[in-house]
Amino acid sequence: MIDAFEVVESSTDGVKYWVSEQIGIPNEYLLRMRKSYDVVEFATSLKPFLLSHLLNMGLSEATYLDPDIKIYSHIDSSINEQTESVIALTPHRLTASKVETVSEFEKVFLKYGAFNLGFISVKNDVGSVEFLIWWQEHLVRDSTRRPISEVFTDQKWIDLVPSFFKYNIVRDFGFNVAPWNLDERKLSYESGELTVNSTSKVKFVHFSQISGMLAAGDLSSEWQLKMNNSSMTQETKEVFLQLIKDYSTELKSVARNSKLLIDYRLLEAPFSQLNYFWRDRINQKNSKNLYGVSKIENFLFTFSNPLLKAFTRLDTVNGLIWGIKSDLQRIKKRYK
Structure with missing residues (x-):
């Protein structure tokens, strides 16, 4: 809970949660981050601290998922033990874009990062501890999202992971299904299950940056443009639009029935304005x-x-x- 300072109940509906002060961030770092980061920058800068906190609880593996992700089928461990990997990452795409769409996809990935940090999984290992400490040290100072910058929040830093740490790419097309890769991931229903490319189950869909609008029953013009300009199949488009509609209905229902707001007290200045x-x-x-x-x-x-x-x-x-x-x-x- 990035905007809270005191938790009345530490769990709601079986979900455990913490305030920022409870996940191992030194107070002087936390003060600095609250004063220099906006809400998106601050939230993303907390990822490595939260993952470390989970591993310190004794978990063998910890996985982060963005709050605008919906899971559709069981996710097994994504860490490739055979490669001695301690980190699992998902690229925005698994195949090259067509030439006419390069400016819409690959140039964007060069600017904001090759990997999508809506998902990351780390193994409880010395190597992952070294990685998380390295990531934390950078995000304490450099987790900005300025129009002209070398970094983009927590995400751009991960482009350096292949050079420094043992990692593996998750090459399952069912991970991180999103508008920027729908042309390479044909969605359909096989025997009643949501599948991708008729070969594997969809693990999760990333409704990136639109969950707030969908909770209000709307779809951003940016997403509409992405979908209209994508070379996805007509079936994929129809399936995905229905997924968006269903997800919007769920969000509105959760917003009406959530008990979370009564379980913590807000900070006056949780992040910079x-x-x-x-x-x-x-x-x-x-x-x-x-x-x-x-x-x-x-x-x-x-x-x-x-x-x-x-x-x-x-x-x-x-x-x-x-x-x-x-x-x-x-x-x-x-x-x-």
Whole structure:
């Protein structure tokens, strides 16, 4: 629970949960992260700490799944013991994109990361402990999602894993089914079970970044565009649209009946609401091991007003401008 400071009940409907202070993050690191990361950056930066926490509880293997993922069939261990792997990863795709869609897929993967970190599994092993410590050290300072940056939250760092650690790629097409790979994964029902390429069961579908909209009964225009431009089969499109509709219905039902909100108390400032200008100032101080901030920065961090919110929105506008620029560049190349 990234926005809570006290848990009244540590489990709801059989699900165990913790607040950020309970998963082994040093207080000075947690303070730094709350003051310099927005909600997405902060949430993603906690992954290696949570995985370490689970392994320290004595689990032989720990698996992380994004909250916008739905499981459709049993997931066996994804760690390949024969290769001495201690980490299992899923690439965004398992086959190369067609030439006409390279700009839509492979260039995006180069920017945001080759592996999709909606899923990662780690074995309880010395090698995975070394990996998690390495990942934690980077994400304490560098888990940003700025329009122009070398990193993208927790995900881009994992491109270095093949060079540093023993890992394996999960080559099961039923893992991480999503719009960016539906052209290589034909969905159908075989004997009443959801299958991919008529050979294996769908393990889980990643409804990336749209669970909030689906909970309100809507589908983002970005997803609609991705699906319309994809070269997936008509059957795949029909099956996937039905999956989206069913998932939306489930989300709305859960939102109405959830007991979770009564079981914890919220923090006033669980993560930063600051513009990147002020976050950079805080990070500069942190890089010099000065964990405190000036009075004016602390005031800006805790004081919410229309002017501050307007400055914060500049980050979004900046990202939009760069996105439009990229789109114009693609159009220029296409009609040149």
